[in-house]
Amino acid sequence: MIFSTLEHILTHISFSIVSIVITTHLITFLVDEIIKLYDSSEKGIIMTFFCITGLLVTRWIYSGHFPLSNLYESLIFLSWSFSLIHIVPYFKKNQNFLSTIIGPSAIFTQGFATSGLLTEIHESTILVPALQSEWLIMHVSMMILGYAALLCGSLLSVALLVIAVRKNRKFFFTSNHLLNLNGSFFFGEIEYMNERSNVLQNTSFFSPKNYYRSQFIQQLDYWSYRVISLGFIFLTIGILSGAVWANEAWGSYWSWDPKETWAFITWIVFSIYLHTRTNIKWKGTNSAIVASIGFLIIWICYFGVNLLGIGLHSYGSFTLTSN
């Protein structure tokens, strides 16, 4: 009994902290940058991290197995991974763009997990024989960490695309005759046009704003690349450990299970992303487009396949019942 109330408390605390963090971000965004508020939002995510850690440890002790056996637990683990990814750059003292992405993501996953759609799988259950293995810890945790990192990175790329497209649109409206539509998506040309338009129109209004925008886009680009690389490593280790586990349990390391296949598709899409970055002409917007496609693919892989409920990975399935 203690454990379940403890669980409830921790869930609610983490949920509320993340909401507060998002609110502070909104205030910062809409009103003004207040440094103290920024610091407290950072600390807020660290507290969320500890709360969710406590939640997972509680479930672990209570049920006797590592808390990753059904969709609810994997969603909690996903929000834990988000907060983990957030605090790693915090300790390296890097300026953190990730908090604006991570806050809403964590709240969405946690909200969905605790929502009424999944009440029947909230309680800790026993493990079926097929899941009683040491590989469970390694395979599923690596996969979820990989998903979290890849989701962050692809959301950063989506943000990049949005800003870049809006930047282009401003140019479309203001300086049509300067545009070279063929190469207008190449960053160097964007900055070049920026310079030209400034010289010709002599509007200092544009210049600092667009300079900061270009800098910001570049930062988003770098961060997205690094986070996706990290997520790719986790995804690789997760898929391969899953294959080894399958070989130990069922005799075949790859059986074209829908979940396996979609994880492989996700892996391929992100390796396409990494390959597009080797070519200088395609760096920037084109690789961001690939990463955005990857965002959709991850959701299909994680949720879409579970909705089908077939195959060897059916532990994660749930039926959408409206209470």
Next chain:
Amino acid sequence: MKILNIANRHSVILSKLQNPNIKNVFKFKTHYSFPQSHLIYNSCSNKNGGKFTVSLSYTTTRGSGMTVSCKLKTSKSDSNKKSKNKSLQTKIVVPELDGAPALSQAAEEGGSAGDRSVPVKPPPPPSKKSGLGLLKGLPRRVLSVLSNLPLAIAEMFAVAALMALGTIIDQGEAPDYYFQKYPEDNPVFGFFTWRWVLTLGFDRMFSSPVFLGTLALLGASLIACTYTTQIPVVKVAKRWSFLHSEAIRRQEYSDTLPRASLQDLGIILVGAGYEVFLKGPSLYAFKGLAGRFAPIGVHLALLLVMAGGTLSATGSFKGSVTVPQGLNFVIGDVLGPSGFLSTPSESFNTEVHVNRFYMDYYDSGEVSQFYSDLSLFDLNGKEVMRETISVNHPLRYGGITIYQTDWSLSALQVMKDDEGPYNLAMAPLKINGDKKLYGTFLPVGDANSPDVKGISMLARDLQSIVLYDQEGKFAGVRRPNSKLPIDIDGFKIVVIDAIGSTGLDIKTDPGVPIVYAGFGALMLTTCISFLSHSQIWALQDGTTLVIGGKTNRAKGEFPEEMNRLLDQVPEIVESSSSTQSDSFSG
């Protein structure tokens, strides 16, 4: 043959040859030595009159001579197949030269990866040693086509799309299913009918020729790409040289520290994990070189996995069998080959005896684990192995692996009125969901009459049997080993035992060690390729230190890291200065 003077530019057209016997153009080496001003070179030209331009990039070696190596851009791709080339030796005497040609811009290229002198434009021009040996045009052309990056990306997309299609279209059904699901008179998306599915093999997508062909193409591209683009990176990335101060200032990150010493910087860099080289006033440091080589490892590991997978698909045996407790089977009888490379081994003659099959339960009654106690006997009847297997813990013997995958109830042993024991075979009953249900029937009275009545017994697992009387009414529950009698319709029934049968999957797979090796290599090399290759140059210019650096992956964090390192460099202060000085920071 025209001879041009080498002008004071670093890019020059040396010569255009019009010899009709010479076909394809490749790399050529030029030797240029001071002060005799002799230039010797080998070259071939394109027969079809394509233009070739030579761009020279100078690299200085530590010796006294100077080697000029040239890369070629051809504007027309080589078109002819078997071609012999004649090496042409020409001496060009350069009359006069104002010192070395413009070195400054080229020297910085020489210090870094040499592949920057060739513009990255797909496809990169294949470079091979010319003038030696027979050149076969066809394999080289194929190689250059295959190592094209956009093609590789398109192949990856194609593989992903086919796999996605394979999950959407139900696999392995009878053709009738596809006739109904994708009918011709009402096609999906307006054109997708069952003809598409069956002719392209989409019903067995993952072994269809379309899919396997795309995979094979991807593998070929992998091999070609590793050979042409990746391996040269190894040679080039190891080369480095000291730079002079303009080149240093032109790096992505550069800074100047007044009143600092090179040695202090060197020590700090060593402390930060860099490998530092000092020569006179110059310094070069690098870190994370493995991150440049790791992608090659990734590609090789992928090739290993593909090779192992192919071996598995063509050379393995698999089979499954359901064996009641107490019976046995010969391994070779239940295995079937999967491909043309499958060869049976000696251990196929082993006989497997199921000593006991039992299950463990949670307190709630759910099954927690299945166990099978197996004994293996060889041809002579000698027991060679005895092991209890469970799910996730298979048995391995002689290259064969036996997995516990399934179970069922085979028979119920009952005594009726102290007669017996009767062995009643149990049959599976179909219910919704995952749970199993088995039932059997003990006839009472005349067994041959058409409406024979009897006692029905149902069981979900080995734990408890539910008994029903002749009218079908519930009579009671008994546990098999309790030996408690139950009175049904005047008959005394004792359930003695529930005999289960174990479902085993047997496999032998020669490709597994290769695939595991590939997996391990892939995990390791993917992790290593996260490292970023950072290079730092520095030059002591009087008391000022000029520092420049770059990195290939972690471009966002590099300036901050550099700032932090440079903050630690102590500032050298004259001892006679009386003003407050901050000598050591951070």
